[in-house]
Amino acid sequence: MALAVAALVKITFLKFEILGGDTYVYFAFFGSIVAYNFVKYASISRLYHRRLTKSMTKIRALTVISSIVFVYFGFQLSIDTIVFMLPFILLTILYTVPVFPNKKNLRSVAGIKIFIIAVTWTGITVIVPVLYAEGNLGFDMTIEAIQRFLFIVVIMLPFEIRDLQYDAKELETIPQKMGITRTKVFGSIVLVTFLLLTAFRDELTSTEILSTVFITIISLLFLWGTDKKQSEYFCSFWVESIPMIWLFILVLMQSLFG
Template sequence: METLKSIFRFYVNSSIHVALAISALVSVTFIKFEVTNGNMFLFLSFLGSIAAYNFVKYSNVSKLYHKRLARSMKGIRFLTWFSLALFMYFAFKMSLKTLLYMFPFIVLTILYVVPVFPNKSNLRNIAGVKIFIIAVVWTGITVVVPVIYAEANMNFDFLIETIQRFLFIIVMMLPFEIRDLEYDSSSLETIPQTIGITRTKVFGSILLVVFLLLTAVKELLSSVEILSTILVTTISLLFLWGTEKEQSKYYCSFWVESVPIMWLIILVVLQNLFS
């Protein structure tokens, strides 16, 4: 049992789970835009997510969980460098256009951690922008770049999907901001710090309503699209309102991060049911 617990902790702490969540969102995009040749990009996004998230979590700037992870850091470092090496290898097999569109999101990830501004700050420490930077990066990597990679139609539905994904990511980040209230400096001015926990949940609920209603304006609308969006909205709402300042260790880092994977499963199941 202890061995299984160690494997699970490594799975979560090494960012494999969040990388799967990001890959699931890429898969959701591919399904919605009927892309069948996206395996290479899926693999690339998975490897890049492991490298990027571990870079953000375990850099010198972020020391939140270092003491707890001292024993497993060697394995995490190896996985990070291995993933980065494979990412670089497969990146060279991508088209120049795909890499050019991916580049700004890679830069944002680096600037999120590395202090390059005049006051030796980084994007994460600029008041009020942390959650929106993450939402921009996730939206770019899971919607914009995959559609460009697949040379799919960047039509009105693409615009709506991009807006929806941005709103969805913001909502998914709110439980983390509530969790980190006791760790985050007050200078960050996160949403829960600014308006409180209850109003943060109300704010997230409003975003989810907008996320759901935007589905209705899509030009190509199916029963699968409607039902899957309703279900993922409901699940997200439940996790949002179930978030507390004092929560179980893996509430956010496993369960909330599982919502994109649930979305993919829902989409695949409904497609099979309605096909």
């Protein structure tokens, strides 16, 4: 997951020819490890705080080390960049910590889980890195942010389908409300919108067109290949690798077409 975030950040830098962004890439990578482990393992870690299993001990050690490295790279960023990050850090905290009535967190609020994730990832992989490098969002960068939001919503759908048998009905996820087939149709419409938005850019290159077409097709194939019963690594490896595939395609297109 952290590699996926880093790949999406790198895609943003490559698309807009932003140089010298490695510090932010490392910052996002290690921050993603910390955030993911916080979201996924915080409650489990509390349950086993006295007798941690060997795997939980390793996860805690990884989280501590990643936190130290995350803070290290954070000190190399400007104060403005940290300020830009704060809303998305807050969303991550509210996603996990039960601060709402009836001890709810954002994750348990019906119908919004996938969109909270998409907003957070869009902020970290497009909005903050662009503000970090450019200081403001131009028209093409705004289009990129909208496209990134749509893209992340779609690649989250296979996870929602996978978890259909485990999620509480109160979550009202998209597959729960629409069913698997209609969820795939919905995701396909979102992907077509993602692709068509490319035409609205002020600066449109063959690299941008081809890389977007290819990643749209690949995402469609994974979306329609998703089922409630799937192999252990279908989502956890293959779907999570889609951003890395996108980065590879973009680098290849840029090397071929300049």
